[in-house]
Amino acid sequence: MKIVYTDNNATTRVAPEVLEEMLPYFSELYGNPSSMHSFGGNVGREITRARERVAALINAEPDEIVFTSCGTESDNAAIHAALAANPEKRHIITSGVEHPAIKNPLEDLEKKGYRVTFVPVDGKGRLDTTLLYESMTDDTALVSLMWANNETGVIFPIKEIAQRASEKGILFHTDAVQAVGKLPIDVKDARVDMLSLSGHKIHAPKGVAALYVKKGLKFSSFLNGGHQENGRRGGTENTASIIGLGRACELAKAHLQEMDTRVRDLRDFLETRLVELIPAATVNGDKGNRLPNTLNIGFTAVEGESILLLMDQAGICASSGSACTSGSLDPSHVLMAMKVPFESAHGTIRFSLSCYNTQEDMDHIVTTLPPVIQRLREMSPFWKQEE
Amino acid sequence: MWEYTDKVKDHFLNPRNVGQMEAPDAVGETGSLACGDALKLFLKINDSERITDATFMTFGCASAVASSSALTEILKGMTLDDAAKITNDDIADYLGGLPKAKMHCSVMGQNALKNAINAYRGIQILEKPGTMVCECFDITDLEIIDAVKKNHLDSVEDVTSYLKAGGGCGNCIDKIEEIVESVKTQA
Numbered sequence: 220m221k222i223v224y225t226d227n228n229a230t231t232r233v234a235p236e237v238l239e240e241m242l243p244y245f246s247e248l249y250g251n252p253s254s255m256h257s258f259g260g261n262v263g264r265e266i267t268r269a270r271e272r273v274a275a276l277i278n279a280e281p282d283e284i285v286f287t288s289c290g291t292e293s294d295n296a297a298i299h300a301a302l303a304a305n306p307e308k309r310h311i312i313t314s315g316v317e318h319p320a321i322k323n324p325l326e327d328l329e330k331k332g333y334r335v336t337f338v339p340v341d342g343k344g345r346l347d348t349t350l351l352y353e354s355m356t357d358d359t360a361l362v363s364l365m366w367a368n369n370e371t372g373v374i375f376p377i378k379e380i381a382q383r384a385s386e387k388g389i390l391f392h393t394d395a396v397q398a399v400g401k402l403p404i405d406v407k408d409a410r411v412d413m414l415s416l417s418g419h420k421i422h423a424p425k426g427v428a429a430l431y432v433k434k435g436l437k438f439s440s441f442l443n444g445g446h447q448e449n450g451r452r453g454g455t456e457n458t459a460s461i462i463g464l465g466r467a468c469e470l471a472k473a474h475l476q477e478m479d480t481r482v483r484d485l486r487d488f489l490e491t492r493l494v495e496l497i498p499a500a501t502v503n504g505d506k507g508n509r510l511p512n513t514l515n516i517g518f519t520a521v522e523g524e525s526i527l528l529l530m531d532q533a534g535i536c537a538s539s540g541s542a543c544t545s546g547s548l549d550p551s552h553v554l555m556a557m558k559v560p561f562e563s564a565h566g567t568i569r570f571s572l573s574c575y576n577t578q579e580d581m582d583h584i585v586t587t588l589p590p591v592i593q594r595l596r597e598m599s600p601f602w603k604q605e606e
Numbered sequence: 607m608w609e610y611t612d613k614v615k616d617h618f619l620n621p622r623n624v625g626q627m628e629a630p631d632a633v634g635e636t637g638s639l640a641c642g643d644a645l646k647l648f649l650k651i652n653d654s655e656r657i658t659d660a661t662f663m664t665f666g667c668a669s670a671v672a673s674s675s676a677l678t679e680i681l682k683g684m685t686l687d688d689a690a691k692i693t694n695d696d697i698a699d700y701l702g703g704l705p706k707a708k709m710h711c712s713v714m715g716q717n718a719l720k721n722a723i724n725a726y727r728g729i730q731i732l733e734k735p736g737t738m739v740c741e742c743f744d745i746t747d748l749e750i751i752d753a754v755k756k757n758h759l760d761s762v763e764d765v766t767s768y769l770k771a772g773g774g775c776g777n778c779i780d781k782i783e784e785i786v787e788s789v790k791t792q793a
Contacts, residue, residue: 520639521665522642522643522666522670525671529619532619550642561639565639565642597624597625598624598625598663599665600644600646601639
């Protein structure tokens with residue numbers, strides 16, 4: 220059965236060009252980049268090139284890029300560094316819809332006596348910037364906000380917020396894991412202090428990521444060990460994956476235009492057709508200000524896991540907006556924060572596309588999903604035929 | 607992601623006895639849209655109190671659908687007295703087991719059945735005994751104590767998996783923890 224993969228906000232396939240460039244570093248080119256001999260040094264040069272390629276994607280300088288193991292590490296390292304740089308400050312600002320890699324460490328810090336402001340969003344997932352700006356005080360060590368939301372794709376006004384934070388002398392970090400490769404990102408223009416990006420969201424392998432750290436920022440390492448990454452992250456480099464990430468960033472840059480045109484058109488087609496064909500279907504998130512690849516759509520009176528399993532029967536991969544495994548059948552904290560009504564929150568599906576998706580993929584989903592929803596609604600005690 | 611048995615998958619993909627029943631003798635409902643799952647059970651009962659037909663309508667995940675389907679299969683041909691003895695474990699066992707986090711789906715089947723039988727026998731459901739602990743899912747301390755003892759539950763997460771208690775707003779999590787600890791101390 221052909222797999223139609225529309226779960227690219229969860230992870231992406233490794234691009235063949237990326238894999239090809241990585242392979243020698245798993246076998247014959249196994250040197251340690253820190254070694255004195257040229258056998259290792261040659262690998263070090265490739266790491267340097269990867270750093271340049273990553274920097275180019277976000278308009279950073281190569282020495283502002285710190286390689287890490289995952290987006291979560293980048294996010295945790297950013298929080299750690301911001302607090303270490305401002306030991307006297309005890310307040311942090313974030314949003315109510317962050318990824319667990321930010322949400323959970325900040326909730327832990329709250330228990331340890333930090334004050335954390337979770338700025339709410341409105342029904343379309345838009346940040347309450349008035350409250351955000353009012354929350355910034357002399358005691359604020361860090362503002363950390365995602366560039367774009369993983370579930371709805373809603374984009375936050377990062378440039379404007381970073382500007383305000385900078386005026387108040389507050390460090391600004393953005394979790395741009397979902398935005399990089401889908402939107403043009405320019406750290407110089409946006410004036411952010413730190414930015415997280417992750418390899419496996421942009422067709423590099425899992426297990427490699429990066430943190431942009433603005434030149435001059437007092438950075439204390441999260442993983443304390445050897446002198447790797449200019450003393451900013453201990454641990455022998457994940458050479459093959461870092462080299463893969465470099466190539467993936469180069470490809471992502473080349474595909475930005477396609478993301479904004481062809482992929483956006485595919486997403487819009489899917490959205491339009493599903494809303495036309497399926498009664499009581501609601502698109503979640505600010506339609507005018509979303510990632511071009513993401514569609515979050517809720518279906519009244521049916522449940523997400525059932526939809527996913529029936530789509531799985533047709534080879535379609537997507538995600539649901541409800542965590543039905545925890546015993547708590549709560550919709551995700553993102554949908555709850557947006558106050559999406561229960562009627563459709565439980566039946567929310569996220570489709571997230573990549574440059575590898577085709578019109579045939581969309582046609583397959585458009586053919587498969589309406590009967591799936593109908594079948595589940597016929598079984599549902601909450602679905603009234605006349606609706 | 608798929609920790610379901612083949613039997614669960616089969617009953618989800620090919621659910622038995624789906625649909626609203628014409629002129630049922632008893633109807634039992636449980637759950638709500640807010641909870642994330644709900645079951646409406648319909649029974650036909652003959653003069654000798656034997657269940658001659660059972661159908662269901664379910665809103666929920668795969669294991670909720672499978673548990674409902676299994677329940678209707680178990681019930682057909684059974685006397686009401688025997689049906690009243692069915693527990694959530696019987697439903698889970700029929701399906702070859704359910705993942706721990708999904709056990710509440712089988713509890714939902716048991717509750718809908720209990721409600722249907724009570725309705726048929728004209729038993730009014732009065733205020734539940736005990737003190738309300740979980741407002742979101744309407745669960746009392748006695749129910750939690752009972753579930754902890756019977757199923758040897760060890761933590762708040764276990765209780766949430768079985769009863770959903772604590773899985774809504776989360777305000778009662780400390781209270782549930784106290785109950786779990788006190789039962790463990792007694793044991």
